[in-house]
Amino acid sequence: SQQGEEDPQALSIQEGENATMNCSYKTSINNLQWYRQNSGRGLVHLILIRSNEREKHSGRLRVTLDTSKKSSSLLITASRAADTASYFCATDEAGGYQKVTFGIGTKLQVIP
Amino acid sequence: DADVTQTPRNRITKTGKRIMLECSQTKGHDRMYWYRQDPGLGLRLIYYSFDVKDINKGEISDGYSVSRQAQAKFSLSLESAIPNQTALYFCATSGRQGPNTGELFFGEGSRLTVL
Numbered sequence: 001s002q003q004g005e006e007d008p009q010a011l012s013i014q015e016g017e018n019a020t021m022n023c024s025y026k027t028s029i030n031n032l033q034w035y036r037q038n039s040g041r042g043l044v045h046l047i048l049i050r051s052n053e054r055e056k057h058s059g060r061l062r063v064t065l066d067t068s069k070k071s072s073s074l075l076i077t078a079s080r081a082a083d084t085a086s087y088f089c090a091t092d093e094a095g096g097y098q099k100v101t102f103g104i105g106t107k108l109q110v111i112p
Numbered sequence: 113d114a115d116v117t118q119t120p121r122n123r124i125t126k127t128g129k130r131i132m133l134e135c136s137q138t139k140g141h142d143r144m145y146w147y148r149q150d151p152g153l154g155l156r157l158i159y160y161s162f163d164v165k166d167i168n169k170g171e172i173s174d175g176y177s178v179s180r181q182a183q184a185k186f187s188l189s190l191e192s193a194i195p196n197q198t199a200l201y202f203c204a205t206s207g208r209q210g211p212n213t214g215e216l217f218f219g220e221g222s223r224l225t226v227l
Contacts, residue, residue, distance in 0.1 A: 004186075019156060024192070024195070029211075030212035030213070031209060031212055033215065040200070040223075041220060041221070042116075042202060042218035042219055042220045042221055043155075043202070043204075043205070043218045044218070045216060047218070048209065048214070048215060050209070054211040066169055088154060088155065090216070092209075092212050092213040098162075098212065098213055099157055099160055099168065099170060100145065100157070100160075100213055101156075101157055101170075101171065101207070102147070102154050102155040102156075102157075103152060104152065104154035105154050107175070
């Protein structure tokens with residue numbers, strides 16, 4: 001079964017609004033990463049947060065991590081039509097396995 | 113030129129045929145991965161490799177095999193393709209974040225259709 005699960009699976013907002021996506025995972029992790037995928041293309045890395053970090057910012061992106069709840073959130077502020085894409089969380093599992101597994105993704109549509 | 117190159121980009125084949133998907137990278141990374149993507153299922157890990165002699169099974173390795181021919185090359189084979197292996201396949205590489213895995217860099221994908 002997959003490590004991560006994003007919520008919601010689909011999200012539609014107006015341009016200028018904020019978009020929040022959540023990710024839950026099952027096992028202990030070394031770090032958690034968020035990726036973006038435009039339709040049918042390769043994934044592009046957005047941000048990495050280590051297991052000992054609680055919050056991280058990059059431009060209009062804010063990521064939080066709560067290891068006690070095994071969850072993370074990605075906030076995109078002041079969304080743009082160009083943010084329309086699918087967003088995935090990925091976890092680097094702890095315990096020596098070091099395999100990186102992905103969730104099922106959130107499909108974000110930003111309406112101009 | 114792309115840092116992670118996958119060939120072929122598209123392939124249509126028939127049930128029972130042997131198929132090889134190839135991946136090469138110029139990032140100089142040790143770690144390489146093969147994932148498949150199906151609608152509604154996200155990306156699932158097939159195999160991953162931390163160097164030429166270190167290959168590990170992922171979540172869904174049955175029906176697949178891999179070969180790490182060199183640090184820069186990691187190929188995925190379907191020995192006898194079946195229709196439910198129709199999917200979009202991605203190769204990825206990563207460096208390290210300290211002792212752990214860092215950012216993954218993805219190829220553009222190989223779309224495989226098995227009839």
